[in-house]
Amino acid sequence: MTEGGKITVSCVLNGAKTDLCGEAAQPASEALRREGLFGVRETCSLGVCGTCTVLLDGEPVSACILPFYALEGSEVRTVEGLESGGRLSALQQQFIESQAFQCSFCTPGFLLSAAALLDSTEGALTDEQVEEGLQGHLCRCGCYETVKEAVRAVAARRHGQDAGRGAR
């Protein structure tokens, strides 16, 4: 139970053990933004648009309709946690190369669901697989085609590497 509606939860946030303090009725998106993680963007507040997506134990969830205290004991990743040592991930780099965004407001969400999709699959991906994995994201600039291209390019590259390893 909690005092006066204030709750402290412990989670692993972008690889670092973190204690977050928040109010009971607050969604996870607000608590994460208060930590300076502005890649968590709240737009529809209905769990529809996908801009507030975070990875909770590796699975994409909408932080705007996730109770703040549901983060307790879990591993949370935001777009800020995709790069390592100041280097963008291969997926992020490919988004730039494929010009998979225009205004970029929706990009963090797309990146996280795409990262989860790549983590949960092997080899090359079809358009349909990417569309299914990214179904919960809206892009009002209409960059869907280049997003798909970027994700498929990363998947194809790892597929090539796997095939190369297999041949040796």
Next chain:
Amino acid sequence: MSQPLVFFPTTVAEAVEVLDRYGGEAKVVAGGTAVSLMLQHRLIQPAALVSLQRVDGLREVGRTEEGTAVRLGALVTHAEAARHPFLRSAAPLVADAFAVVGNPQVRAAATVGGVLTEADYASDPPAALRAIDAVVIAQGPAGARIIPVYDLLLGFYETALADNEIVSSVVVPLLPEGAGSAYLKYSSRSSEDRPCVGVAAVVRQAPDGSCAEVRVVLGAIAAVPVRVPELEAAAVGRPLDPAGLGDAYAEAVDPLEDVRGSAWYRREMVRVWVARAVTAARHRCTGGPQPPPAG
């Protein structure tokens, strides 16, 4: 706005005790997708929230002891239900329905118990669970009781649960031998929207190819899922006629209207989607009649 107190019971009994103490002023939180939304939009202002996230034993999926049903723990997520191999083979229409709710982010959080107790009229799983005669196990201070989904859903956001009762699991009977089933969702606005019309169908054919059993349940067209026993009875013993059933249901129902479609439009969509769901269910019948020999 005063913030609700949050409780994290570790057993169902503890959770029930808190609910009992707050007498209707507390809300149960499972995946949190529905409650968070209602809190954010100030539709509810509970004094307490009872999170089930630390309660053990509510996340299992498995065959019941008698082997005649699948038991889904109340905290099983939509995504887990949709991809569970046993549920997919034992009750395909139920897996179908969980697979088309919202978007992947919602399905990763929203739970089997939550969607039933939220009792939103425009949800996919209730129609499928009603068609297969699923029941929920509700736990209260006096112990457990079994409530058929039909009796659980009373109206818009209204269930037969007492203020101090919690759904601990949902029990889904296996489909009858040889039966086929399907759940089809029609969305009138966008792919992640709630349904304009949802149709759950179960079909069983007799050896002579006639209809041995048909069940049709319509979701999102009324406060609770709609089933028309007279039409089901009338179809038995005759050749299965998906288009005829579509027409019959379109005439029989009295659809509501909302942002997803007018009453007239919903009636026409019932016509189309009943026929499609019955056809899809028939395609999945196993061990049914063979097609007549050619010539």
